[in-house]
Amino acid sequence: MKKFIGFVIKEFYHILRDKRTMLILFGIPVTQILLFGYVITNEIRDVHIAVFDRSKDHITLKLTNKLVSSGYFILEKSISSKEEIEECFRQGSVREVLIFEPDFARKLEKEGVAGIQLITDASDANTANIVVNFTTGIIRNFINELNPLINKGTINILPETRMLYNPGLKGAYMFVPGIMAMLLILVCALMTSVSITREKEMGTMEVLLVSPLKPLQIILGKLMPYILLAFIISGLIVFLGYFAFGVPVKGSLALLMAECLLFIFMSLSIGIMISTVAKIQQVAIIVSALSLMMPSILLSGFIFPIENMPIALQWFCQIMPPKWFVIIIKNIMLKGTGFEYVWKETLILAGMTVFFIFVSVRKFKIRLE
Amino acid sequence: MRTIIYILQKEFIQIFRNRTIVGIMFVVPIIMFIILVNAATLEMKNIKMYVIDNDLSAISRGLISKFEGSRFFSITEMSFSLKRGEKYLKNDKADIILNIPSGMENNIINGKNEKVQLLVNAINGTDATLINAYATSIILDYNRQLIAENIDISNRMPFKNINVSFSHWYNPQLNYKTYMVPGILVILITIVGLILPGLNLVREKELGTTEQINVTPIKKYQFIIGKLLPFWLIALFELALGLLIGKLLYDIPIIGSISLVFGISAIYLLVVLGTGLFISTMAENQQQLMFFCLFFILIFALMSGIFTPVESMPEWGQWINRINPLAYLMKALRMILLKGSTIYNIRTEAISLSVYGILILSLAVWRYRKTT
Numbered sequence: 001m002k003k004f005i006g007f008v009i010k011e012f013y014h015i016l017r018d019k020r021t022m023l024i025l026f027g028i029p030v031t032q033i034l035l036f037g038y039v040i041t042n043e044i045r046d047v048h049i050a051v052f053d054r055s056k057d058h059i060t061l062k063l064t065n066k067l068v069s070s071g072y073f074i075l076e077k078s079i080s081s082k083e084e085i086e087e088c089f090r091q092g093s094v095r096e097v098l099i100f101e102p103d104f105a106r107k108l109e110k111e112g113v114a115g116i117q118l119i120t121d122a123s124d125a126n127t128a129n130i131v132v133n134f135t136t137g138i139i140r141n142f143i144n145e146l147n148p149l150i151n152k153g154t155i156n157i158l159p160e161t162r163m164l165y166n167p168g169l170k171g172a173y174m175f176v177p178g179i180m181a182m183l184l185i186l187v188c189a190l191m192t193s194v195s196i197t198r199e200k201e202m203g204t205m206e207v208l209l210v211s212p213l214k215p216l217q218i219i220l221g222k223l224m225p226y227i228l229l230a231f232i233i234s235g236l237i238v239f240l241g242y243f244a245f246g247v248p249v250k251g252s253l254a255l256l257m258a259e260c261l262l263f264i265f266m267s268l269s270i271g272i273m274i275s276t277v278a279k280i281q282q283v284a285i286i287v288s289a290l291s292l293m294m295p296s297i298l299l300s301g302f303i304f305p306i307e308n309m310p311i312a313l314q315w316f317c318q319i320m321p322p323k324w325f326v327i328i329i330k331n332i333m334l335k336g337t338g339f340e341y342v343w344k345e346t347l348i349l350a351g352m353t354v355f356f357i358f359v360s361v362r363k364f365k366i367r368l369e
Numbered sequence: 370m371r372t373i374i375y376i377l378q379k380e381f382i383q384i385f386r387n388r389t390i391v392g393i394m395f396v397v398p399i400i401m402f403i404i405l406v407n408a409a410t411l412e413m414k415n416i417k418m419y420v421i422d423n424d425l426s427a428i429s430r431g432l433i434s435k436f437e438g439s440r441f442f443s444i445t446e447m448s449f450s451l452k453r454g455e456k457y458l459k460n461d462k463a464d465i466i467l468n469i470p471s472g473m474e475n476n477i478i479n480g481k482n483e484k485v486q487l488l489v490n491a492i493n494g495t496d497a498t499l500i501n502a503y504a505t506s507i508i509l510d511y512n513r514q515l516i517a518e519n520i521d522i523s524n525r526m527p528f529k530n531i532n533v534s535f536s537h538w539y540n541p542q543l544n545y546k547t548y549m550v551p552g553i554l555v556i557l558i559t560i561v562g563l564i565l566p567g568l569n570l571v572r573e574k575e576l577g578t579t580e581q582i583n584v585t586p587i588k589k590y591q592f593i594i595g596k597l598l599p600f601w602l603i604a605l606f607e608l609a610l611g612l613l614i615g616k617l618l619y620d621i622p623i624i625g626s627i628s629l630v631f632g633i634s635a636i637y638l639l640v641v642l643g644t645g646l647f648i649s650t651m652a653e654n655q656q657q658l659m660f661f662c663l664f665f666i667l668i669f670a671l672m673s674g675i676f677t678p679v680e681s682m683p684e685w686g687q688w689i690n691r692i693n694p695l696a697y698l699m700k701a702l703r704m705i706l707l708k709g710s711t712i713y714n715i716r717t718e719a720i721s722l723s724v725y726g727i728l729i730l731s732l733a734v735w736r737y738r739k740t741t
Contacts, residue, residue: 018653018656018657020651020652020653020657020660020661021656021657021660024657024660024661024663024664025660027664028663028664028667031664031667031668032667035668035671035672036671038683038686039671039672039682039683039686040671040672040676040677040682041677041681041682044681045680045681046680046681047680048680089538089539089708090704090708090709090710090711090714091710091714092700092704092708092710092714108529108531109529112529112530113529113530113531113532114531114532115531115532115533115534116531116532116533116534117533117534117535117536118533118534118535118536119535119536119537119538120535120536120537120538121538121539121708122537122538122539122540122541122543123539123540123547123548123703123704123707123708124548124678124703125537125540125543125544125545125547125548126545126548126678127678128537128540128543129543132535132537133502135533136533136535139531139533142531143529143530143531146529147529156477156482156483156512157432157473157477157482157483157484157485157508157509157511157512157515158482158483158484158485159484159485159486159487159504159505159508159509160484160485160486160487161486161487161488161489161501161504161505162486162487162488162489163489163491163497163501164458164488164489164490164491165490165491165492166491166492166494166497167491169491169494169497169498170494171494171495173491173492173493173494174492174493174494186663190659191656194655194656194659195656198654198655198656281572281655281656282387282389282390282568282572282655283389285568285655285656285659286389286390286393286564289659289663290393290397290400293663294401294404294405295404298404298405298408298409299404299408303676304408304409305493305496307414307415308414309407309408310407313404313407313408316404327461330492331459334492335459335492337459341459341460
């Protein structure tokens with residue numbers, strides 16, 4: 001037992017001495033939360049538009065004014081020919097061009113209908129869609145202003161919306177669970193696999209193997225500091241999420257931490273599994289980073305909802321552990337559910353952990369090849 | 370000059386001896402393109418709606434069938450129990466609940482206003498806003514339909530309407546893949562140009578072989594060129610591979626000049642390689658280098674406009690983007706590939722990247738010492 005504790009203390013020293021890695025380990029969650037909280041947003045802001053007004057009457061000017069004063073749009077320039085549209089887009093200076101047809105006000109008065117054409121730079125498909133919806137919305141409002149007289153006895157179905165779980169529509173609710181999954185995989189899988197592989201590469205694993213320490217003790221000893229570190233980091237993320245963005249922990253904190261611990265164990269088992277097959281650090285790093293970080297960012301449902309992906313990809317996401325973890329975290333933190341709602345996902349994570357440990361035990365070699 | 374050629378030979382041999390790295394060089398772009406491009410769509414489809422119809426009238430059924438007919442919504446279940454609906458929301462089996470109160474038809478016929486309730490799972494704020502917008506517009510459309518069906522001709526007042534038609538240029542089907550491919554290309558060459566040479570440099574430092582080279586007559590600049598040039602070439606190769614895959618798998622438009630694409634990427638790679646060299650002088654071992662690079666990529670990739678537009682970022686974010694090389698390349702590649710922009714159009718990006726590249730390379734070379 002004393003040998004084991006001595007070994008664990010040595011591992012702690014190793015990690016604490018590496019100040020630069022520590023700095024980045026704590027820096028990543030902080031910067032990610034800042035980024036997602038303040039910078040990454042799909043909100044429409046400062047959309048540069050150009051207007052091709054072939055009519056230039058009081059109605060078109062009024063509508064243009066309405067668009068600009070909404071605060072969402074900035075009138076970049078007024079253009080006077082079709083060729084200029086192409087050049088504007090090529091230059092990347094405007095996202096949308098509004099074309100008013102000639103004799104706009106007159107047509108509206110006499111014929112009751114006039115036309116506007118919206119042309120978007122759809123090289124950014126997502127923004128183009130949102131911009132069109134916004135513009136159409138403002139135009140629709142304008143139409144209602146043009147027709148102030150309401151018929152008596154009109155039918156009025158009023159939709160009344162309530163936003164559940166996140167009434168403030170805060171973006172933070174989406175990303176705090178995702179950042180947690182990403183960081184935990186980073187710390188546990190990447191660092192563990194690199195640590196073990198480094199010892200193999202440097203030749204110090206040989207020394208460990210001939211010592212009286214059993215292989216199981218060596219592995220456990222290596223994991224201890226990372227468990228503690230990961231736990232501290234997940235606590236930090238929950239804390240930051242709450243204080244910086246008001247992301248609540250509606251459910252039981254104990255359950256939340258227990259699930260985190262499960263995920264930590266799972267990531268550690270993946271790390272060990274990778275270290276058994278990697279001979280040099282480069283391989284361990286690249287395999288961990290690419291097969292774990294990428295999916296945990298893109299395929300866990302944290303930025304891109306899984307329901308919107310093609311079916312084949314959705315099936316692939318099912319075998320990604322971060323996906324299940326994100327569901328569990330969201331349910332506990334944001335919906336305040338108890339274990340009854342997350343038992344299925346917990347079981348899946350536990351099953352994956354057992355599987356990875358099994359594979360690692362099979363592949364772990366106590367002799368050098 | 371001959372020295373450099375020999376060094377390059379050595380580097381290439383070493384790189385290609387490492388089977389894993391070579392495999393990764395080919396496998397990674399393919400995987401990234403297949404998975405990432407398909408995953409990154411913000412399109413909404415199949416919004417699961419739970420319907421509670423307490424009225425069971427012709428009007429309520431008309432409203433529900435409008436939702437059934439919409440391509441955005443699919444009705445998961447209909448019942449009378451709000452509790453059950455809320456359970457569905459909690460289980461993520463439904464995204465929105467439509468709650469129609471009893472007596473709706475009566476109220477509407479008697480000219481009174483009636484409220485229908487929409488309960489939306491708002492954990493994903495952006496999605497929730499969109500779902501709400503779609504649902505509300507369907508309800509308002511239905512409203513207009515009812516008015517049109519029931520209004521007396523003699524009562525009708527002239528209604529002024531504006532017809533809005535729209536067309537999306539460069540990407541008429543709003544194909545998100547077209548938008549994502551340039552983004553993935555940038556990430557791909559950044560990973561190859563930043564992480565691989567960095568790992569290579571630090572590995573030699575760790576193993577002690579750099580010290581061996583330092584005592585030879587090989588000059589500092591020869592050594593650095595020898596280390597960076599192979600990866601510059603490999604990254605450009607990856608760019609070509611990526612473009613090929615993009616064209617074959619997704620039929621992305623390549624409207625602008627390909628040589629311009631390679632030209633601006635070549636300049637961009639100078640910045641990335643310089644950064645990699647700089648980080649390698651600060652990292653003591655491979656793990657540290659990996660973390661530094663990860664940090665760099667995580668921040669700058671997200672801010673570069675790959676998923677969300679740069680203009681939506683707050684002022685200070687856009688300021689930081691001035692030193693974000695990925696943002697420049699992202700903009701330039703999208704402009705050239707999708708809109709056919711010319712070198713004149715991307716002159717700001719090209720000049721900025723060139724200046725940035727010269728600066729960071731000089732800084733890195735100055736910091737790199739042959740002696741420890």
